[in-house]
Amino acid sequence: MRVDRRELFAGRALLLALVAITILPFISIFTTALYPSGSSPAGLSWPADPQWGNFIEAFKVANMSTLLGSSLFIVLAVVPVSLLISTMAGFGIGLLRIPGAGLLLLLFVFGLTLPFEGIITPLYFLARQLGILNTRFAIVLPLIGLFMPFAVFWMRAHFVNMPPEVSEAARVDGASTWDLFWRIHVPLARAPIASLGILMSVWAWNQFLLALVLVEDPTQRTMAGALGAFQGHYATDIPLLSAGTVLILLPTLILFIVFQRQVIAALLQGSVKG
Amino acid sequence: MSHAADGAGDRGAIARSRPGAAPRRQARRIPFTRGVRRQTLVGWLFVLPALVMYGLFVLQPLLLTVQYSLYRWDGVGPATWVGLSNYATVLSDPRLVETLFNAFRLVVFYSFIPVALGLVTAAVIHRVAAGRLGTISRTVLFLPQVIPLVAAGIIWGRLLSLNGLINQVLGAVGLGDVTRAWLGDFDTALPAVGIIGIWVLLGFCTVLLLTGMGKIDGALYESARLDGAGWFQEFRAITVPSLRYEVGVCITVTVIAALAAFDIVYVATGGGPGGSTAVPGIQIYILAFLERQVGLASALAVVLIVLVLLVILPIQRFTRGDAS
Numbered sequence: 196m197r198v199d200r201r202e203l204f205a206g207r208a209l210l211l212a213l214v215a216i217t218i219l220p221f222i223s224i225f226t227t228a229l230y231p232s233g234s235s236p237a238g239l240s241w242p243a244d245p246q247w248g249n250f251i252e253a254f255k256v257a258n259m260s261t262l263l264g265s266s267l268f269i270v271l272a273v274v275p276v277s278l279l280i281s282t283m284a285g286f287g288i289g290l291l292r293i294p295g296a297g298l299l300l301l302l303f304v305f306g307l308t309l310p311f312e313g314i315i316t317p318l319y320f321l322a323r324q325l326g327i328l329n330t331r332f333a334i335v336l337p338l339i340g341l342f343m344p345f346a347v348f349w350m351r352a353h354f355v356n357m358p359p360e361v362s363e364a365a366r367v368d369g370a371s372t373w374d375l376f377w378r379i380h381v382p383l384a385r386a387p388i389a390s391l392g393i394l395m396s397v398w399a400w401n402q403f404l405l406a407l408v409l410v411e412d413p414t415q416r417t418m419a420g421a422l423g424a425f426q427g428h429y430a431t432d433i434p435l436l437s438a439g440t441v442l443i444l445l446p447t448l449i450l451f452i453v454f455q456r457q458v459i460a461a462l463l464q465g466s467v468k469g
Numbered sequence: 470m471s472h473a474a475d476g477a478g479d480r481g482a483i484a485r486s487r488p489g490a491a492p493r494r495q496a497r498r499i500p501f502t503r504g505v506r507r508q509t510l511v512g513w514l515f516v517l518p519a520l521v522m523y524g525l526f527v528l529q530p531l532l533l534t535v536q537y538s539l540y541r542w543d544g545v546g547p548a549t550w551v552g553l554s555n556y557a558t559v560l561s562d563p564r565l566v567e568t569l570f571n572a573f574r575l576v577v578f579y580s581f582i583p584v585a586l587g588l589v590t591a592a593v594i595h596r597v598a599a600g601r602l603g604t605i606s607r608t609v610l611f612l613p614q615v616i617p618l619v620a621a622g623i624i625w626g627r628l629l630s631l632n633g634l635i636n637q638v639l640g641a642v643g644l645g646d647v648t649r650a651w652l653g654d655f656d657t658a659l660p661a662v663g664i665i666g667i668w669v670l671l672g673f674c675t676v677l678l679l680t681g682m683g684k685i686d687g688a689l690y691e692s693a694r695l696d697g698a699g700w701f702q703e704f705r706a707i708t709v710p711s712l713r714y715e716v717g718v719c720i721t722v723t724v725i726a727a728l729a730a731f732d733i734v735y736v737a738t739g740g741g742p743g744g745s746t747a748v749p750g751i752q753i754y755i756l757a758f759l760e761r762q763v764g765l766a767s768a769l770a771v772v773l774i775v776l777v778l779l780v781i782l783p784i785q786r787f788t789r790g791d792a793s
Binding site: 213220223227283286292293302309310313316337339372397408418423433437444462 | 508509511512513514515516518519520522523524525526527528529530531533534537544589590593594596597598602605606607608609610611612613614615616617618619620623624625627628632633634635636637638668671672673676677680700718719721722725728729731732735736749750753754757758763766767770771773774777778781
């Protein structure tokens, strides 16, 4: 492409500016975390005497090891189950084309635009009634349900495009529907299942509203939910709050940098299909 | 809708009476040409678990929201039937109506600006930064999209505070007079929350639009250039029209993010000062869990759900209709 030098310069300057605007907030929270606990540091500046100990302090007061375990528990309870049942439903609707498939799809798609706040009030009373309020299951069970519209829609989009020959060959060999699903179509659907798994893991990890309303104890919450509580308790101790925020960001940032191609691809496909 | 949810309940009963291993045996015994009804049943069994979870934890609460919205209830004592009066309150009480207006004001920041700026940024990356710079800026710009919104709220709460980075920069360029606690000021709190949204969503829009640009036929640009088209003409005549679908997706995702905003607002301002950043999500939370007005909170929730549908459906039709 022919691009003159002035344009090249202006374009690159714009990009660098945007990159700087994106990164500066992260740097600012990091340097703030290094100031003496209880002080009120200004904007972006390197402290005279960096307090690396703030991170250890925040790790302890935020109960970080319990938190990591709690978030991990929630992700591991939500994602595999959601993957299995949404793949089955996508298979039933997209490939078996059961009678009523069109209506079923419409019913699930309807949930795609539903804001979580729209149903959070009854979810609270429902969780109380089921006796799971203030336990991790109050986050896990509704989250599985809330992921279904997107997950079923996503998996159905894969199965509806599978050529029928694949299934016909297996049928002739006498495979049952379950064999057809488990032995033939699930292995073929590995890529969309993996993307969906990444997406739902990120969403579960970052889930805030359900954690805030349904679980009082921050150590039983997701990372994001715990961060909200941490902010409530340490709003006045800015360096400590910043150190806690950095610690809570760290796992997400590391995973993103390692798996950035997959994460970006999954999030983009997710929105295009949705 | 109510029919569908009832159906989910009935099918739940079927599921309990049949063990999970049943479909395999049945399908083996019966030749599949004659077992059409069995096939249908087996197919439904595949959909059932997802439908049950969706029915129990999404459709059921959805119906309950509608039900609650017709009562006055403090969440503990007996509920009183009040008909549609909660809806009348939502649409007339200035405090609640204002939350709906705030939601639309946020759309400007969460949707219009990221999509417009994303188009320009993507076009720039596409044109002048095909190599390493493009890859790096794409990754970096996407970063805010993967962190919890709560963290974005906390980080920006610091930046926009009285001695935060924003005021530091303004002071350094001689604009010391305008510095203030941006999130604590009636006039600037909502735009300040909006700026956090721009920061979070710009990268998402840019990368999505960039992917779309990669699919545009290069020959279009070459013939345009033979006709002597400049950068802006190319952008307007080729790039933007070819991205109609991607732009539609960006608008859909960001508009939902704006209308259903919660996390950032909760952390950054809690709806304040004086309700100037109260959006429907925050107001539902305050009404239901702090003020114990469950009925009114539910009416606002129903209004929000309908509002999102009313805004999104035309956008979807526009995008898809044109693509096909």
